[in-house]
Amino acid sequence: MTYLRSALIGLLAMCTALAGAVAVAPEAAAAPAFTPKISVYLADGVTPVGNTQLHPGDVVVVKGRGFDPNANTSGLPVPVPPGVPHGTFIAFGPFAKNWRPSQDAPEEARPTNRSNVKWAISDAALAQVPDVPFDMRRTVRGRAVTLHRNGTFTAPITLSTPEDIPADGRWGIYTYGGANAINAAQEIYVPINYSTAPGANTPKPAERNLIWKYSPDFYQTVVGTTQGAVSGKEGAGVDEKTGALSFELVSNTVKGSSGDLRYRGTVVVNTRFNLFEIALVDPVIRVRGGKAVLSMKTSTTDMNGTDVLRRVNIADLTLSRADLARLSRGEDVAGVRAAFRSGITPTSLALLSTGPASPVTLRF
Structure with a gap:
């Protein structure tokens, strides 16, 4: 069993290392018809977030338009295969001032709670994500919001505080190419007035029994x-x-x-x-x-x-x-x-x- 355990760890390490080693080519300029923009609303999906004070557990609704569903075809080879549009991540967090993937900012500059990150991806692209031998389609589907043919999406985001907060971190909603796709046009930041203090919707910590x-x-x-x-x-x-x-x-x-x-x-x-x-x-x-x-x-x-x-x-x-x-x-x-x-x-x-x-x- 010790051998099998070592083999499992070796397999996983090899897969992640291989994916991390793949070179990422800059995305070609988006077609003129697609100019990415986002608007952020409170949980009702109607009221602009503005300068409203928000806390852990609060929900905002991100509405995007102008996101080319056929863009972002380069990036990591998993979970979305090469040549298939990788979609766009929508995340909340205290990103560093230099956070943009297109400017070679490291992943550590984009701290977020991964389980709350949404993934705007077209239904056609999602259908091309493999489900064997690993069911990566299930993985993507669990975070996915539909990126429609007209370039729009709607993504509810539950706010939470990540473990690491950069000294120059700026709380906000961020969008950027999914799965290491590089597309400067889709790198958008909208500030959020966020406090890490508990609010009305903050879940109470579970007892540690x-x-x-x-x-x-x-x-x-x-x-x-x-x-x-x-x-x-x-x-x-x-x-x-x-x-x-x-x-x-x-x-x-x-x-x-x-x-x-x-x-x-x-x-x-x-x-x-x-x-x-x-x-x-x-x-x-x-x-x-x-x-x-x-x-x-x-x-x-x-x-x-x-x-x-x-x-x-x-x-x-x-x-x-x-x-x-x-x-x-x-x-x-x-x-x-x-x-x-x-x-x-x-x-x-x-x-x-x-x-x-x-x-x-x-x-x-």
Whole structure:
């Protein structure tokens, strides 16, 4: 299994390195009929955003016109094949003053929360994105808004604060060529009056009741080696500094040596370009006779994320009598020893579960 895990990491690293090494040619000048412009509105899609103070969780609606649906045919070879129009990204973030891809600004100059980036792409181009052997079409479709033949699109964007904010960062809505396509005409910036302070629509942080790094190198393997991401929602969180996953407690029925601890939350794990995308959802710790098993709903394949889930036993937990007594009283237990079970699915998760499991912390 160690060999298989290394092979998986090697494959993903090779794919991302190959894609990153492809030269990007500047896009030819857009046809005169297409002059890209955007307007930004509040959530009603009618009221101009103007200087309205916005906060995390607020929604703006970006309306574009003059975006050539047949442009941007060069860029990364995945997920959109060479020669197929790559579309346009619509993003919110504190981009650096020098942010434009056409002026060789690095990707780090465009910090954003990737899951909130929209992708304006024509239906014809989307249909040409491969769905085998990796379902890249699903990946693009999950972020896509239709770029119509007349060059218009409508993209709702949920505002959120990325981890890294450049010293000269300017909050705003930005558009630029999708998947490393270079098209200076589509590089547009509209300032947004944004505060990182919580507002009326800011989601409340989920309680961190079940805390688990999964394995010592789980997070770094995903975000480092595969250039992917680990994100939490609906009761789950991810500590980007420590790599720890967390889930919110729903119920505790442990009495004596039996009962269940049930949690809510969804963690999505994906490589760059979503060559693999798997989910870890709604953990349950089942205690019977002093033995405990931690299970989660996981993806049924390596590429279907939360589309289809099934519950899988992930790890055996070792609980002492003192631990059980504390759980019965609803008191915190830290450093619970865990050991991965065999038969974990899907395959990519199994390959990330071949070494030691990290200890589990339970809080109330």
